[in-house]
Amino acid sequence: MASFQWPWQYEFPPFFTLQPNLETKKKQVAAWCDLVLAYHKHHKIFNLDVKESQSSPLFNNTKIDRKLSTDAIYSILEELRVKGNIEWTDKTRAQCLVMWRTPEEWGNLIYRWASGCGMTNTVCTLYELAHGDDTKREEFFGLDDWLLKRALRTLEKQRKAEIMSFGTSEGVKFF
Amino acid sequence: MDRFEWGNGNLLQGETQVKQQHGVRLHDGTDKTAFDRGIITLTSHRLIWTDSVQQTTLVTLPLSLVLYAEEVPAGRGKSPRVAFHLHPAPPNKPPGPVMMSAHSYIQLSFKEGGETEFFRCLSEELSRRRWEYMPTPKAAGKPKAIHAGIVGIERNLEKKWRDTDENISQAFEDLNKLMKKAKEMVDLSRTIANKIKDKQGSITEDETVQFKSYLLSLGIANPVTRETHGTGTKYHEELAKQLSDVLTKPIEESGGMMALSDVYCRINRARGMELLSPDDLVDACRQFEALRLPLRLRVFNSGVMVIELVSKGEEAIIRQTAELLNEKKTLSPDELSQSTGISILLAKGRLLAAEEAGQACRDESVEGIRFFPNLFLNPPTR
Numbered sequence: 191m192a193s194f195q196w197p198w199q200y201e202f203p204p205f206f207t208l209q210p211n212l213e214t215k216k217k218q219v220a221a222w223c224d225l226v227l228a229y230h231k232h233h234k235i236f237n238l239d240v241k242e243s244q245s246s247p248l249f250n251n252t253k254i255d256r257k258l259s260t261d262a263i264y265s266i267l268e269e270l271r272v273k274g275n276i277e278w279t280d281k282t283r284a285q286c287l288v289m290w291r292t293p294e295e296w297g298n299l300i301y302r303w304a305s306g307c308g309m310t311n312t313v314c315t316l317y318e319l320a321h322g323d324d325t326k327r328e329e330f331f332g333l334d335d336w337l338l339k340r341a342l343r344t345l346e347k348q349r350k351a352e353i354m355s356f357g358t359s360e361g362v363k364f365f
Numbered sequence: 366m367d368r369f370e371w372g373n374g375n376l377l378q379g380e381t382q383v384k385q386q387h388g389v390r391l392h393d394g395t396d397k398t399a400f401d402r403g404i405i406t407l408t409s410h411r412l413i414w415t416d417s418v419q420q421t422t423l424v425t426l427p428l429s430l431v432l433y434a435e436e437v438p439a440g441r442g443k444s445p446r447v448a449f450h451l452h453p454a455p456p457n458k459p460p461g462p463v464m465m466s467a468h469s470y471i472q473l474s475f476k477e478g479g480e481t482e483f484f485r486c487l488s489e490e491l492s493r494r495r496w497e498y499m500p501t502p503k504a505a506g507k508p509k510a511i512h513a514g515i516v517g518i519e520r521n522l523e524k525k526w527r528d529t530d531e532n533i534s535q536a537f538e539d540l541n542k543l544m545k546k547a548k549e550m551v552d553l554s555r556t557i558a559n560k561i562k563d564k565q566g567s568i569t570e571d572e573t574v575q576f577k578s579y580l581l582s583l584g585i586a587n588p589v590t591r592e593t594h595g596t597g598t599k600y601h602e603e604l605a606k607q608l609s610d611v612l613t614k615p616i617e618e619s620g621g622m623m624a625l626s627d628v629y630c631r632i633n634r635a636r637g638m639e640l641l642s643p644d645d646l647v648d649a650c651r652q653f654e655a656l657r658l659p660l661r662l663r664v665f666n667s668g669v670m671v672i673e674l675v676s677k678g679e680e681a682i683i684r685q686t687a688e689l690l691n692e693k694k695t696l697s698p699d700e701l702s703q704s705t706g707i708s709i710l711l712a713k714g715r716l717l718a719a720e721e722a723g724q725a726c727r728d729e730s731v732e733g734i735r736f737f738p739n740l741f742l743n744p745p746t747r
Contacts, residue, residue, distance in 0.1 A: 198745060203695075204737045217741040221510050233692035256730060 195227055206256035208265065222266045227275060227290040236334040238276070239285045265362045289337060296330060296341035301350050303328055304364040313354065316359045366393030366471055368454045370461040372413060372425035379498065379703055380410045384486040387417065388477030394468030400424065405473060409495040424462055429496050434485050437472065444474040447484050482485035547638040576586045602656060609658040611635060614676055616660065620707055621682070625670040656729070665714040666721070679718065686715045687724035697735045
């Protein structure tokens with residue numbers, strides 16, 4: 191896997207201080223949002239623990255000895271929440287789900303793959319979709335279970351798929 | 366003994382009996398007198414001696430005449446005594462048994478004892494001075510002027526006003542003298558200035574210039590005051606004009622900006638006597654722009670107020686700061702203050718202004734605050 195390409199801001203000390211100037215702050219937060227999503231996409235991580243993230247390289251640049259404060263992290267995550275890219279899993283806002291694509295987008299991706307491979311009207315298990323040999327090159331390979339299900343549910347609403355369960359495992363049928 | 370007077374056995378108004386003792390003899394000084402084996406009565410106002418046989422023989426001594434009393438212990442064949450040291454008799458004293466006496470003290474000898482108890486009561490009465498509350502007619506002296514009724518009250522009030530008035534004018538007299546002196550000082554400095562002008566040749570050019578600058582910073586010849594220009598806006602406008610006259614040059618010299626605290630010190634030193642209040646100064650400074658004067662009051666977001674030259678406007682200063690930032694890549698207020706020779710407070714103000722204008726962005730870390738060129742808004746081309 192190619193190493194992650196950090197944006198230029200990552201080396202810029204003011205990037206790690208929330209800017210008081212509104213205009214500047216807007217740009218700064220936008221850059222942070224992009225970085226957070228890109229980072230998670232690159233490493234295929236689907237959740238974020240606020241406490242742990244403080245020491246992760248994402249928010250902590252040891253090279254220039256700067257790290258983002260908790261307050262700043264929260265304001266960036268709030269911006270991401272408004273945009274629909276994260277969802278808090280608890281009320282204390284300790285952890286969140288990260289979606290660099292919305293469930294609809296994921297659903298569309300999966301459906302395009304399924305129809306492309308002629309998988310319509312056949313049933314495949316969720317495991318096959320996310321971890322099977324056929325999907326290794328697809329972007330949704332390795333997708334977390336919760337996100338996969340949510341993506342498929344959006345397809346269900348559009349009557350493009352149906353989720354079924356057989357005992358312990360679950361499957362999906364595309365139309 | 367000549368302080369005694371004849372009495373009639375009646376108590377005075379408000380007088381109360383305190384102590385009585387039998388078998389007491391009066392002595393004029395140390396000399397025995399005919400007043401023997403009597404009853405001595407101590408009241409709140411007087412000492413009364415009564416003959417125990419002829420109860421009508423009665424002499425009294427007002428306690429107000431007693432300087433102090435002391436106990437004289439019993440001696441060889443002598444009864445214990447109490448000595449009274451007395452004030453001179455008042456001139457209008459009613460008649461008594463003795464007209465003249467060589468002694469200014471009397472003694473009581475207690476043949477039947479009781480002197481200790483008597484002395485204790487006496488000391489107490491002397492310290493309480495109850496006779497003062499209801500003076501005996503002879504102690505009253507000349508009649509007091511009593512103003513009864515409304516006229517009396519009015520007179521009293523008038524007197525009080527007069528007293529107050531006098532006090533106030535006394536208090537302000539010193540101030541007036543001081544003001545007079547101040548005027549003299551200003552006149553003096555003016556004459557010196559004129560003399561210097563006359564003798565331009567004899568003093569070196571340098572000295573003249575230096576002395577003139579001292580004089581200039583010493584005083585404003587005719588300061589604008591509330592007295593000369595009334596109150597409110599008019600006063601502040603005139604003040605603003607004068608401020609701009611006085612301040613423009615020093616501000617130019619200090620790089621186009623001066624903190625309001627510095628301005629306050631400078632202007633009040635120049636005014637000498639007619640000091641400005643901080644509020645008046647701020648109000649006057651607010652008039653700068655309305656009067657189209659070359660100065661402007663500026664309030665940084667931190668609350669710091671500065672006076673700056675209009676010509677050297679905000680944009681120019683921001684541009685200058687931004688250029689410096691681009692050149693140096695990063696600046697702390699401290700560094701900016703050192704490189705431009707302005708105070709740290711002002712330097713920070715400038716950087717914050719640049720930040721406000723989107724020309725800078727900040728980096729807060731354990732090392733303090735630093736400013737960088739705003740690469741967020743002007744991303745580096747790659």
